[in-house]
Amino acid sequence: MYLSAETRLKAILEGTGAGTWEFNLDTEEVIFNDRWAGMLGYTLEELAPISFQTWSQLCHPDDVQAAYLALDSYLGGHSPQYECVLRMQHKDGNWRYIHTRGAVFASRQGTHARWLMGTHLDVTEEKRRQRQLQQLAESLPGVIYTFAMDSQGQYGFPFVSRKAEEFYGVDADAAMANPQLLFDCIHPDDLPRVHESIITSANTLEQWSCDYRIVRECGTQWVRGTSQPERDPDGSITWHGVITNIDDQKRLEQKLEHLAITDELTGLYNLRYLLMKLDECAAETERYGTTFSVASLDIDYFKSVNDRWGHPTGDRVLQGIAELLRQRTRRADIVARTGGEEFIALMPRTGPDDARHLMETLRNDLAEKVFTSDSGDAFSVTLSAGVASWSEHTNAVSLLLSACDRSLYAAKHAGRNCVLIDSR
Incomplete structure (x- = not known):
């Protein structure tokens, strides 16, 4: 059965729950579909007359500037598409997180009109879950992390909680961008054992657990890393786990060992x-x-x-x-x-x-x-x-x-x- 492009597009939008918007970069004319208004609890008739100010007035004032910066980055050729997440006010007064994406479409009818067209998706629940995970990570007495290694041995941290800075003295974002920063903090005498234990866990898919020392300017502290590996379809291995401080435990063990001998x-x-x-x-x-x-x-x-x-x-x-x-x-x-x-x-x-x-x-x-x-x-x-x-x-x-x-x-x-x- 043949389906027109318009029918297929409508089906896709219905399935994803996306609202669409169109913005003329030259005249500031805007066009929204019904679902765009519906995700904020409105009908298009309630928001009439529709204008650029309709969008800006619904946006959280602290997020509007970020949207403009994202647009400038895209139009300046620094980003592949216009994309940002901003808060918009629902009719009931609550703020919803809206993920917006768009790209420029130039008219082929000789008008040279430039239209920025895209979608809005409500990601409020996803944001709430992310925040809950972040709060959980902050409340736990350790570093929550995800560590991944591909079949070629290349590794990285897709996620590291902010506690990394407290433990390692390394910013979490910096650790995700450059995983070697965390390994550089490990005591040189312990580093070979840490690498060996990771390889063993990858080969056996058994739980990784390793005690090692972190060296910082303020001194050396013992930590314990524990995580469960799983093999992904592409052959890579992913570990999800936690790193905790065991300094007091190690001191007690050393004291008991000393007393025993x-x-x-x-x-x-x-x-x-x-x-x-x-x-x-x-x-x-x-x-x-x-x-x-x-x-x-x-x-x-x-x-x-x-x-x-x-x-x-x-x-x-x-x-x-x-x-x-x-x-x-x-x-x-x-x-x-x-x-x-x-x-x-x-x-x-x-x-x-x-x-x-x-x-x-x-x-x-x-x-x-x-x-x-x-x-x-x-x-x-x-x-x-x-x-x-x-x-x-x-x-x-x-x-x-x-x-x-x-x-x-x-x-x-x-x-x-x-x-x-x-x-x-």
């Missing part, structure tokens, strides 16, 4: 952490053929310190020895408090002679250190130490620790205040 009184590592590191050193030695040494230290006659000057003074002695251990051992060494006055030092990639020399230096420094009791009495303490190194006779952590203890007992039986090496 350290001694509360001295701040040194505890036995649990030391044993874990001993296993790691043993595995490294087995693989690469290196060696390492362990020294077991015990404060001589420490019970007499507590008995004579009290436990608070004894605690200060232990803390002073711990500080001395931190100062005299190397960064790679692991020092732990394993009992009341007992300590163990793990020295990676260190042979027996170097380990003994290190312990002798520590022993001499401690013998010269002066402590003071609550009553003002000055006193000093000494230590005994036993050293053992990984070898064919001590090729298990339990054997190594036993050898270390034997050397310590031998040092105590030799008169204390000395360092002995396991001779086996």
Whole structure:
């Protein structure tokens, strides 16, 4: 069945609910259809006589200038069509958001008349939903975003909420225009892991979740990104998700982790952490053929310190020895408090002679250190130490620790205040 162009156009307008307008750029004559008036609650008869002022008087005064600027941009060749969204007042007094589009049509009848013709669509509900989404995004304690990556690996942010500036220090519009701005804020040590996790999520279509640090002038903060990917018909992947601040959570985790591996009184590592590191050193030695040494230290006659000057003074002695251990051992060494006055030092990639020399230096420094009791009495303490190194006779952590203890007992039986090496 043949349909005329006029019939087809009328059907399209009926289906879309669009109002039409025509504006003569030279004479300012205007023509509106019934639907144009109907979307504002009027009939054309109620708005008669129809003129350019009919339109301008119905427009919100704050939006008229934006419409003129859009028209100038189009007529100046800077925009492909005349387009803007402005508020127009409904007959009931409410403001409706109207999306207007148009283009110039030059008459072919020799009159050289220039007509700007286009449509009006009521997008009020769409605007309301957008505003509700924006308000929701602003109220949530995180950045709402959509991230997309095509089959060639090109990526971008079709949507980023304004919270991006609070988190990243990057304006949301700037982030959507240049997605690299957000990635540039990620800590360099975390960036490879973030990229890898995105690729994994794209390949598996499993939820993306990643903790990483953002670096800003005001400092570093931990965030967690979570989103669900979906594959689009063109092969691209789109993630919709949220980024939240987990700084407090990370600090708590780090504090709990620190408490789990350290001694509360001295701040040194505890036995649990030391044993874990001993296993790691043993595995490294087995693989690469290196060696390492362990020294077991015990404060001589420490019970007499507590008995004579009290436990608070004894605690200060232990803390002073711990500080001395931190100062005299190397960064790679692991020092732990394993009992009341007992300590163990793990020295990676260190042979027996170097380990003994290190312990002798520590022993001499401690013998010269002066402590003071609550009553003002000055006193000093000494230590005994036993050293053992990984070898064919001590090729298990339990054997190594036993050898270390034997050397310590031998040092105590030799008169204390000395360092002995396991001779086996």
